[in-house]
Amino acid sequence: MSTIELKQLTFGFDNQAQSLFEKADLTIDVSWKLGLIGRNGRGKTTLLNLLRGMYPYQGTITHQVSFNYFPQSIKDASQLTYDVLNEVANVEIWQIEKELRLMQTDAAVLWRPFASLSGGEKTKVLLGLLFSDHEHFPLIDEPTNHLDQQSRKQIAQYLKNKKQGFILVSHDRAFVNEVVDHVIAIEKQQLISYQGNFATYEEQKSRRDQYELDQNKKLQTEIGRLKQTASEKAEWSRGREKEKFGNRHVEGSGAIFDRGAIGARAARTMKRSKTLVRHMESKIASKEQLLKEIETIDRLIMNYQPSYHKTLISVKNLQLAYEQSLFEPISFQLAKGERLAIQGNNGSGKTSIIHYLLGMFAGQIAGEITMPENIRISYVRQNYEDNTGTLAEFAAEHHLSYEILLNNLHKLGLERHIFNTRIENMSMGQRKRVELAKSLATPATLFIWDEPLNYLDVFNREQLEEVIQSVQPTMLLVEHDETFLNNIATQVIKLHHE
Incomplete structure (x- = not known):
């Protein structure tokens, strides 16, 4: 072997x-x-x-x-x-x-x-x-x-x-x-x-994480009890220390005290209590070392602004072409809170539909589309090489909350020392996170995402699934990851060549 x-x-x-x-x-x-x-x-x-x-x-x-x-x-x-x-x-x-x-x-x-x-x-x-x-x-x-x-x-x-x-x-x-x-x-x-x-x-890791969480809870309960006991012993020790100097109110009453005997007894008692406190603190430290560091995945922030319109997109017999038709005619409606996934083989026209909806398609168009005027759209592009500058400059250019942008980037796994790197000098995975964090921070009634998962790890994908399931935004997206689509899409249309 x-x-x-x-x-x-x-x-x-x-x-x-x-x-x-x-x-x-x-x-x-x-x-x-x-x-x-x-x-x-x-x-x-x-x-x-x-x-x-x-x-x-x-x-x-x-x-x-x-x-x-x-x-x-x-x-x-x-x-x-x-x-x-x-x-x-x-x-x-x-x-x-x-x-x-x-x-x-x-x-x-x-x-x-x-x-x-x-x-x-x-x-x-x-x-x-x-x-x-x-x-x-x-x-x-x-x-x-x-x-x-x-x-x-x-x-x-x-x-x-x-x-x-x-x-x-x-x-x-x-x-x-x-x-x-x-x-x-x-x-x-x-x-x-x-x-x-x-x-x-995933199953084995989930079981191991749950076991470690249970162990952490037990340890934290025990550490809390030890800290309470140590605090009580320390307070008791401070009380005994005062005995070395006697009680002024009692002494003033004419009583006779052996100050030396009281001081010696109090000193012995204080020494024992301080030793006990140190023992408790040592035990607390050893228990704290047993605590497991369990990696958690933080929830993202999505700036969804629901529309009062019940239907955001209505398409009837849409067909796009560059000399030849890209796909057979399609019809669909996208209602508020729905997430429509467009599927098809490479070259079947998925991104062309997105470009058409955004007013960026340069080919031939047939069919009808209805969309509310002045709809606020947040767009994740396949190609985002034109994102440049510092993150602060990028946030200002796109009218984004710098705090929310950094917050989401950190949750997506971008280390803080990368925050000072210019976007054009980042890796492709880091630049993809910037594009995605921009979309999440953009106030929008409709999110259009074109292959959002490229360069993202499985944990990022789970984060996106969680925030989408929680926020329930209106979305249109192109993506090839079946697990992701099964978890978040409410309807799917498939493109076919004529």
Whole structure:
């Protein structure tokens, strides 16, 4: 049995307040189909890079395998796809064609420029390249971004049928559930292994967290009792200390006292009480050390302003086209408090419908639409590279509460030291959180979100589900994550080509 072993692994970046990993131990069987889970910024991609030997670290990492990483770096996307793949690794064409067939993808994509491929096609050819190499252990980092549901199912089945093991980072719960047989979770700077898929991990972690919560309650009750006892003993000790000086009122009455005897007795009693107080304080400290730090997910703030209109969008026989129609005619109504999800394969016109509703569609339009005038819309875009400046400048530009923006960003997992970073210098995951936090902070009667979950971790997704279920806003959204849609959508329409 070949393994990857991490012993006492400690690593952190210089600009971080604490280490990502602190004396973490882990043993991985290379036959496992392993899902790597953790909040954004906790070190999932960093761990993959540590396995690849890209950073210095403390501790040891030992293995008998070498690694291949997805997504591979592409130098010149204008070349034919086959030439691009050959630049990354010397591979026979039949090997790539075989892997593409397993993903139900036409091998003709190999003879198109790589830049012209859709996001799903790029993912498939790079995964095909990854698994054409049987000598290296695959590290797969976020393969589902921008993939439609059909492509996700094809790739999930493809990975599920693979006999070799791999490590997979993905925030799509249904995808991970379908593919993996073990989970590694990054929790409080440690690496904790679970046998089973993501659902098994959630169930086991929930039980462990509940047990630790119950233990914490017992400890806190005991600590409270000890503190009360220590306080009473300390007060009693202070009372005994006063005896050393006698009682002025009693002495003034003419009574005779042996001041020395009283002082000696009081001193002995005070010493015993102080010793007891120190013992109590020591016991309290030891109990407090047993308290478990249980990670909680904070509730987000959503600035929903309900409309007095009962129906916000009414569409009848809508059809959009660029020379050719993008989809068959559709009709729908979106009432106040409803959440409409638009589904369809990549290129079927989902984002075009959003652009049409926002007055941004430049193609041909047929059909009817009714919307109230001056409706306040909050929009999450797929492409948000034009967000720039400091967070304070960004909040002022978009007329947002700076406090609410920072509050939501911190709850979404953005560390406070990142608050001083200009948006254009942030990572894509951090920039996505800025775009999402902007939408949450914008006062709106209608929220339109276009693929909001890309780059977000499973915990962020649960946060969004919770705030949507609590606030019950009116929404129209495009998203491929089935679990998310099942939890928040009240109606779904699917687009079909004519």
